[in-house]
Amino acid sequence: MKCIVILFTCFLGLLGFTQQTKYVDFIEANAVLVLNPDSTKVSGLVAYEMTALQSIDSVFIDAKNMTFPGGISVNDKKASYTNDGNRLWIYTPFKKDSTYRITFNYDCYPKQALYFLKRKEDWNIWTQGQGKYTSHWLPSFDDVNEKVIFKIGTAFTSGYEIISNGKRLQGLQDGNVNSGVYAMQKPMSSYLLALVIGNYNKKTETSSSGVPLEYYYYPEDSLKVEPTYRYSKRMFDFLEGEIGFAYPWQNYKQVPVHDFLYAGMENTSLTIFSDAFVVDSIGFNDKNYVNVNAHELAHQWFGDLVTAKSGEHHWLQEGFATYYALLAERDIFGADYFYFKLFEAAVELGRQDFSGDGTSLLNPKSSSLTFYQRGAWVLHALRSLVGDAVFKRAVRSYLEKHQFKNVQTSDFITEVERLYGRNLSGFKQKWIVAEAFPFDDAIALLQRQSDYVKDYMMIDCSAKSGKCAEYIKYYASDDAKIRVISQAPELVTEDTFKHGLRVRQAIAQYVKQIPKALKANYETLLRDSSYLTIESALYNLWVNFPEDRPKYLASTRGVYGFSDMNVRLLWIVLNLSTPFYEADNKQQLYQELVGYTESEYNAALRMNAFRYLKMISSCNETCLSNLELAKSHHNWQLVKFAKEMTEQLQEVKN
Ligand SMILES: [Zn+2]
Structure with missing residues (x-):
């Protein structure tokens, strides 16, 4: 018997993990978790309900570096099992069409996928399933084709908010322990499971269709809630109508977390996003959450409701999310914005092909640019071909x-072909299968659809013509003016400053040598509602007009900028580099700058601080020891940065 079991195990093993769904169907998971942040231990009690689709002798559950102290039970009877640190194999004769209940306790210390972080004094704990595997903190399924209804209860020190997928059933408060129980009603892939524990407040709204929308925020950020979550309800209502399929989950929660790995992640009914997108009303003008917000929301249908079988079809998630986010933005920012974004994407895709890096959209190793932007382009081109009505009916169906x-x-x-009534193999070959992105077709389509893009394309001042000065003054759109300023900054005049925020941003960015005649105009940039403008303008003014440095520093004191404190850090460094200005204060400012390299701050801020300290050759012992610590951070960008900076410091030394 055992031999047969082993043979079968080998057989199933050879087939690879994607195959288990042919033999068994895991229906529901009930789990209770206890998290101990000090030891980074996760303990849990799990019950899986499953049906055997074939008679088989074993099943597996992915479980990375876990132990099962109480053994495994199947229908309340002890079952034999093996645990290779990667998968838990359970051996029992499972009969076709019978249902089983598998129960066990487990312990683990997750090395990835669940992160015990501190934000200031508070714990900020969050998970990331996609690419990191939920099976590092909960025995579950790495195969996206196994969809399960998850119900998860979590216990943690009281005083913290516990947030997970689905509807919150109850929150128990028992002495020092707080527990949150969440239940899904419908199945989903394990990579979409999520858990966040932190110190949060929330604002709630209800969509026009009655879905509860929850916006979480750190308690000190109440003034940033509106700009951060601006247009959330409008985009939710828009997408529900545009997609034509009711939002499929019980509610929709969005939670910013400390030092997230990506911009956002579309966990089912619980989007987690980087707190770098938590902005005030000035920051909103520079880098806001609108696009990421719409993108992760669109994934609730495209990715969460229907999930790509394998990497080959990844564009069905990213291409759709990118396209529908763009449609939601079009509803807010208008058609010119929409077509210009498509134009920018086409240019980037063309550039990628030109450098020899283009791939078929069905290549699972494609770049993000291909999955996201080419995927979105496929949908735009397809809709332009078959018409709005057919396209929308096909998506819904x-x-x-x-x-x-x-x-x-x-x-x-197939669905589009059925409703369109014509074969689309030519379209599919050109837009999806072929390695090259059909750049000429894309541009020709845009030129037919958008005068804005057409006009933009005609304006090029790389070879400077007499017309360029006029473009800046009159005819051109903001995007075209920005392009002219980038190509010919010397054409900027007093009049150019009269344009809007984005054109002024381009002046601050590209006009680095400031003519005396423009000095007064240029100084007004320091008061713009854009942290990018203020940062560039402050630096350029400080460099161009040394005699007025104290004036510029005085007028920007107290401006901090984004969560990476772009303006504050520059201000400190300029202050330190301005002799005799506030001489008494310099030591304190230097300490402040070094302080931002500490691990309690976000990775972007720390990198900024390290960079400036290196620039002024002042990375002291504290800075160096924080740099060393940064090398074991969970964010690979910070790790890479810390290693490179260490090498560069060594080179300077040698
Ligand atoms: Zn996405």
Whole structure:
């Protein structure tokens, strides 16, 4: 018997993990977790309910570096099992069409996918499943094709908010322990499981269709809630209408977290996003959450409701999310914005092909640019070909047919072909399968659809013509003016300053040598509602007019900028580099700058601080020891940065 089991195990093993869904269907998971942040230990009690689709002798659950102190039970009877540190194999004769309940306790110390971080004095704990594997903190399924209804209760020190997928059933407060129980009603892939524990307040709204929308924020950020979450409800209502399929989950929660790995992650009914997007109303003008907000929301349908079977079809998630986010933005910012974004994407895709890095959209190793932007372009081109009505009906029908299941490219294309009444193999070959992005087709389409893009393309001042000065003054759109300023900054005149925020931003960015005649105008940039403008303008003015340095520093004191404190750090360094200005204060400012390299601050701020300290050759012992610590951070960009900076410091020394 055992031999057969082993043979079978080998057989299933050879097939690879994607195959288990042919033999078994895991239906529901009930888990209770206890998190101990001081030891970074996760303990849990789990019950899986499953049905055998075939008679088999074993099943597995992915479980990375876990122990199972109480053994494994199947229908309350002890079962034999093996644990290779990667998967838990359970051996029992499972009969076709019978249902089983697998229960166990487990312990683990997750090295990835769940991060115990501190934000100031508070714990900020969060998870990232996609690319990191939920099976590092909860025994679950790395195979996206296994969809399960998850119900998760979590216990943690009281005083913290516990947030997870689905609807909150109850929150128990028992002495020093707080527990939150969340239940999904519908199945999803394990990579979409999420848990956040932190110190949060929340604002709630209800969508026009009655879905509760929850916006979480750090207690000190109440004034940033409106700019951060601006347009959330409007985009939710828009996407529900545009997609034509009711939002499929019980509620929609959005939570910013400390030092996140990406911009955002579309966990089912619980988007986690980087707190770098938590902005005030000035920061909103420079880098806001609107696009990421819409993108992760669109994934709730494209990715969460219908999930790509494999990497080959990844564009069904990223291409759709990018395209629908763009449609939501079009509803807010207008058609010119929409077409210009498509134009920029086409140019980048063309450039990628030109440098020999282009791939078929079906290549699982494609770049993000291909998955996201070429994917979005496929949908724009397809819709332009088949018309709005057919496109929308096809998308709705595709979602209805495959909801809560997995999809491949043909599932979508077949649906469009059926409603369009014509074969799309030519389209598919050119836009999806071929290695080269059909750049000329894309540009020709845009030129037919958008005068804005057409006009923009005609304006080019790389070879300076007499017309360029006029473009800046009159005819051109803001995007075209920005392009002219970048190509010919010497054409900027007093009049150019009269344009809007984005054109003024370009002046601050590109006009580095400031003519005396423009000095007074240039100084007004320091009062713009843009931290990017203020940062560039402060630096350029400080360099160009040494006699007025104290004046510029005085007028920008107290401006901090984004969460990476772009303006504050520059201000400190300029202050330190201005002899005799506030001489008594310099030591304190230097300490402040070094302080920002500490691990309690976000990675972007720390990198900024390290960079400036290196620039002024003042990375002291504290700075060096923080640099060393940064090398074991969970954010690979910071790790890479810290290693490179250490090398550069060594080179200077030698
Ligand atoms: Zn995405």
